[in-house]
């Protein structure tokens with residue numbers, strides 16, 4: 001178990017990074033970064049997309065090696081050779097993408113990867129899960145199947161997994177991005193319990209609310225460098241935003257801001273006679289494992305309207321979006337999009353042809369091919385439309401579109417020929433958005449469009465979605481982020497606890513009500 005003795009807290013930092021640098025070819029991802037974390041300290045690591053945060057995490061957790069500089073764990077210089085080596089040294093990490101196996105129970109998951117058959121004693125394992133969970137006030141059932149847990153539950157398992165080892169530092173990579181407000185509050189309770197236990201926490205986040213809610217210090221990166229490292233009580237949101245955007249805590253010049261910083265008013269409510277573009281009636285959907293994901297769901301989306309589909313991941317949102325994108329057929333009821341019906345021909349090809357754009361929720365598995373260039377990834381969604389030619393590929397048009405997207409979306413890359421897997425996560429997401437919105441779609445299925453994006457880019461992306469809406473697109477916005485829903489949606493439907501709440505006009509509800517529905521309360 002991790003240390004529990006407060007008397008054992010010393011001033012020796014759990015982790016010290018000294019002049020750490022990492023380059024990928026010409027790109028200096030991290031340049032001379034020094035940062036230390038004391039026991040029981042919660043430090044936020046902030047920065048725009050491509051600032052170098054993941055590279056720092058990767059070096060700390062043994063995913064990649066620094067080119068120069070030192071890493072010291074409890075005062076001793078170390079070379080962290082692998083993720084297992086990091087764990088052996090007391091450094092645990094909870095990534096954004098959980099690598100859990102659905103058929104195992106929580107207790108079995110903790111046992112995975114440990115040597116020795118004696119370890120698989122079911123009772124002992126269950127007792128261990130309960131012991132670790134209770135100590136940090138976490139609610140979790142040792143016998144629950146991973147596949148039956150929602151995303152917040154799976155995150156709790158990942159935290160438990162790390163804590164079942166003797167962890168002095170826990171790295172949380174964008175832990176709140178996928179959670180409902182209630183689950184965020186629960187996570188923060190766990191973070192506070194860990195802090196009280198002397199565990200240091202490094203939290204990578206794009207959300208300033210996380211910083212002020214639970215962090216002790218805020219460390220901001222800009223272009224690979226640490227430009228601010230201050231106690232949270234000494235910083236303001238404006239100062240942090242300035243540091244992220246310009247690398248200085250001085251006030252940001254107007255010219256440095258992106259258009260999204262200013263939220264334009266709604267141009268006009270969708271006309272009552274606007275055509276219905278998406279219609280879902282009594283829809284039933286199953287998960288891949290056969291369980292019921294959605295039942296009795298009905299709503300319409302008209303041209304020029306944004307409907308938010310709120311809820312914590314795992315409550316049927318993925319199944320719904322995949323059905324509306326033509327990947328799956330409904331298990332019951334019907335879906336109609338732009339005069340195509342799920343009772344007739346229904347496939348991604350048919351629906352793309354009808355004008356449907358799709359920003360999937362799982363970028364790495366569904367939206368991009370990492371080894372291919374940005375230009376080739378640009379082509380992926382437009383193969384059926386023949387935008388880039390029929391028999392011969394119009395490569396120069398694809399490159400032109402990609403170059404324009406790089407400028408418009410401020411994508412940090414060496415150019416259209418760079419493999420997309422080399423970009424930071426946020427910059428990959430920007431290319432996916434640019435590609436999907438390129439051809440003026442009639443319907444946009446946008447699953448977590450701003451997940452992983454920095455605060456400036458989120459504003460810009462929200463403005464682009466508003467422009468598309470004003471140009472007549474019908475938009476289904478899948479989101480767990482109440483600020484995003486409030487900023488964009490005209491109406492909202494919530495999927496939670498196997499049921500659907502709404503749809504309801506945003507004017508007729510408030511974020512407290514939506515948050516309560518997301519938690520499954522009526």
Ligand SMILES: Nc1ncnc2c1ncn2[C@@H]1O[C@H](COP(=O)(O)OP(=O)(O)OP(=O)(O)O)[C@@H](O)[C@H]1O
Pocket residue numbers: 024027028029047048049050051052053054055056412421422423424425426427452454
């Ligand atoms: N494997 C790689 N090969 C080449 N370049 C890389 C690689 N990984 C990261 N980079 C580059 O290093 C820089 C820093 O990327 P990093 O992923 O650390 O940023 P980040 O702050 O985590 O961004 P985000 O918020 O978008 O996740 C970027 O310019 C990125 O393109």
